[in-house]
Amino acid sequence: MDNQNKNLILATALSFVVILVWFLLFPPPDRAPTTDVAEQSEQIEAADPALPRADGPAASTASTDIAATDADAPRIQIDTPRVSGSISLLGGRIDDLSLKDYRVSIDEDSDNVTVLKPVGSSSAYYALFGWAASTGVDATAVPGPDTIWEGVEGQTLTPSSPVTLTWDNGAGLLFERTIAVDEDFMFTVSQSVTNAGNGEATLRPYGLLRRHGEPENLKDFFILHEGLVRMSDGALQEADYGKIADFPVDDREGAAAERVEVAENGWIGFTDHYWMATLVPQNGFRSTAKYFSGRDIYQAEAVSGLQTIAPGESATVETRLFAGAKEWETIRHYQNDEGVEGFVDSIDWGWFFFLTKPIFAVLHWLNQLIGNMGWAIIGLTVLIKIILFPLAYKSYSSMAKMKELQPEMEKLKERTGDDRQKLQQEMMALYKKEKVNPAAGCLPILMQIPIFFSLYKVIFVTLELRHAPWIGWIRDLSAPDPSSIYNLFGLLPWGPPETGTIMATVFIGLLPIILGISMWLQQKLNPAPADPTQQMIFAWMPWVFMFMLGGFASGLVVYWIANNTITFTQQYLIMRSHGYKPDVFGNILGSFRRKSRDET
Template identity: 70%
Template sequence: MDDQNKNLILATVLSFIVIVVWFLLFPPPERVDDPNAPATGETAQSQADGTAPMTPGADTREGASVPSDAAPASADTEEAPRLGIDTPRLAGSINLRGGRIDDLKLKDYLTSLDADATRVTVLRPEDQRDPFYALYGWIPVSGADAGAMPAEDTVWSVEGTPTLTPETPVTMTWENDAGLIFRRTVGIDTDYMFTVRQTVENTGENPVALRPYSVLRRHGIPSDLKKFFVLHEGLIRMSDGELQEESYGNLEDFDVDGREGVPAERIEVQESGWTGFTDHYWMSTIIPDTAFRSTAKYFPGRSIFQTDAVLPAVEIAPGASASVDTRLFAGAKEWETIKEYQNDHGVTRFLDAIDWGWFFFLTKPIFAVLHWLNSHIGNMGWSIIALTVLLKMVLFPLAYKSYASMAKMRELQPEMEKIKERAGDDRQKLQKEMMELYKKEKVNPASGCLPILLQIPIFFSLYKVIFVTLELRHAPWIGWIHDLSAPDPSSILNLFGLLPIATPDPDSFLAIISLGVLPILLGVSMWLQQKLNPAPTDPTQQMIFAWMPWVFMFMLGTFASGLVLYWITNNVITFMQQYAIMRSHGFKPDVFGNIRKSLTRKKKAEGK
């Protein structure tokens, strides 16, 4: 591979990174939506035309659905009592109106590093910003009608303790006029997993058949949606081992069709699975313990996204009762916690809820090693450095030939210049003599591209890991680096804090030239490394290579500090490896990469 082809590869890499930066700085415009719009008098009309959110119902017809009579409670509905939620990691409440789980905060996570930051909120009631909540209920199949079922505005009674803790589950009850007593018992573990047991007792004279269901309902597109092309936010569900991810934009096509309440996307899960909505770092998912019907719906009349799980029908004879358990995960996408739910509690492929991306075969093991290093080191910044060292050690046998080839290429630089002078503008003659020289000296110019090709998937895999995994969020390193998932907060525009000038907003164009300490170190390290590489013979190519470190310095300046730290460490280690290999080939680079040939090597080259 000649210098021109090598430049083509580098230009391709550079172009791809430009696209990444462009999308990070200028994401697609978000649709303006009011997530706080209260319910209005349009509800009745919406139900008539099939656009209002419906409790999942099913009759005996194949593929048909029956909407419930109850619409979501409007904002002016009288506030019902609440049951408290208090665990080591969660705080919130359960609304007795509808028995919905709609108020949940994470005790371990703050919205930002600011002094006035509040706890992260996962679920919200309808009268707050971005309503998002879980509903449960029963669908009549035979022996009862919809009016005999608890609705979304039904006020439940409390049995026993009024506060949900890991040691004390709470139980809600409601009795209809047809001899059915409904109970809902909610338990929770010490992390983020709820267990909801729905029980029906039949005190009447006739048998009934009912189908239990669970619903996750989100009003409007979340106002904090990031809309980055490397991150999935929206529907996520696992159906018999098959993962499905749909953005909110795609979900808007999951409209109800001509029949009321019939979803456009329905999956019959035969063995196991789960369904829910995921945000950047948080997630809520319904996890049935049996086969179920998984649906995804969008109701354009009120911009409501919904996913639900309808379980098989249960028959309750007179004097008998039946119970069904469903789990609800609502919390942080912590790798260790989710792995435990997958491996120890049977949640199928739950780790895939983390957005590992196209390079999942690299991102998963890279993060596993990073997590292991952090468990021993206790600092994510130093763990990234240690990870980089390990990766360089693993790749060194492959990279050694490349570095040795580049050293040999530098040794042949004078002869290559002579060939260029002899060939003049005759490109064919130049290529022929170059190939003869490579064959004679047993040099493979293509091996010089190997480090670049190896670094591309590793770089983007680590970028993905740092961007999507919760463990890097708000993770400090040293000094001024308080969040490795965010750009370096220092700025050359205020002399790194010496001048009383605020740094530019991260979303502004000035952020590109507001270089911090780490981006500057990145540019310097790239420049030093480049000094050890053989220079292209073409002056234009030489100019491109000379500017490349400083272009990358500005381009990567707005990337996460953890990623820039990896790149700096990689450059420093590469420089040290190339330095040692150059000396083994008779060259003596100085600390700035300037190279001179040793006297012994020079005499040998001159044939003395």
């Protein structure tokens, strides 16, 4: 392998580091909505009713006995196979929801993950539904966030038993809200109003999500999106919390806001790393994201069209609420079987979505087949190597021929001396004569770069890798190797350094060490570069990568080790099939003997 080939590999490796730093310093910009926001705002009618504000008194109710906080209000329990919680009759809020299948940590006694929290809790987060008053209806005649709804005392919401809340405004309008839930994470909220008065009533139904402040466990990492996520007639938009706060100020409500008119299908909500709450209206709606700086509240709204109810008539509007885990199979079911358009895109697949989506689909299929995500990653590695084998065969065949030409190249170096230009000319003539392509060895490496980034993205963002065990001490493939040289991998009576600290970076675990050794062994099959500086760089590269990847997810390190092992085996066998018999282990032992002899 000549200097040109070695320089290409070196450039590739350095590009890998540069790309990581670039994405860290300059994360990709959010995708803007397809419809111009200013144009949409102009289309909104001046007399259009405003929703209850998050930074001021809510819409009043006919009742004078208003509960001061959610804790004082009566509740209806939620109990399904996968979620538990309660609905507050104060505003009819869905504000208390925990996931039965997921815990905060891998400890068996850790708390269940909480998705929604009532007002008064740290980082309150809840869903609220209602009607905004318009023509012929006073603002006090519609239920608001402080309305005490009537419900059946002691009733529990289950997949087989919906609950119904009612409220009579005392002025001819009877409001009813029926809440149902399925076996997973989808609620269906049916809002109806009956006009028993003498005149028409025009109202606008809405659903909204309110988040008090940013999430406590916000990752704020460039590879992961957390914040607003919405689909508007096929156009996906993502905006982090900082960008929401920078939206133009809405003069009418005093909040930073961005509106998108959805003609047919869409949804809007907030996504966390693994969890999400999303409003899915039945038909077209106005999708609005807001930030109330006065009380640090983020709000996602889905406002449906005006409903005019004549005397003696009623109207019903249905909105779904997804609140739960971003499980690929579950979300895909809602998309494919229940018509939630583009719902799988709520998972942050990134710029390489054309690779991350199929990679995860195969990984998920292998996990179901094998029953272990760690072995599924190894199986995925095998499949990738099979797909790339024709390219690898040509590459390793070329490297075997170049290894055979090593003595000839040494003679050329002696003959040309310090004349580098003449050396390059002589080497290129030799390659042409022997029909060797010096760049062929770099192709598998170049192909691995987008695959590596895509798998890194998949392992980091998908829920299925969270807390997924492999073997022994690897109990979470989405987290770094918990073992450490610091305590001799658990043999000494003290714990390893805390993840993310400098100590953890220095005292790496067993998997990163195996990774470094696998890279070192693979390097031994390649011809050594002629330039001493390049020799030193390539000699250090396996150990640099060992420490650099030590803090990465264990699943990614498992992939890299499997890839290196398969690559070493393929290259070794292919080189032997071409008549070259690499004595890797003999060379290693010989180098140790020479070093020992020199020291003596």
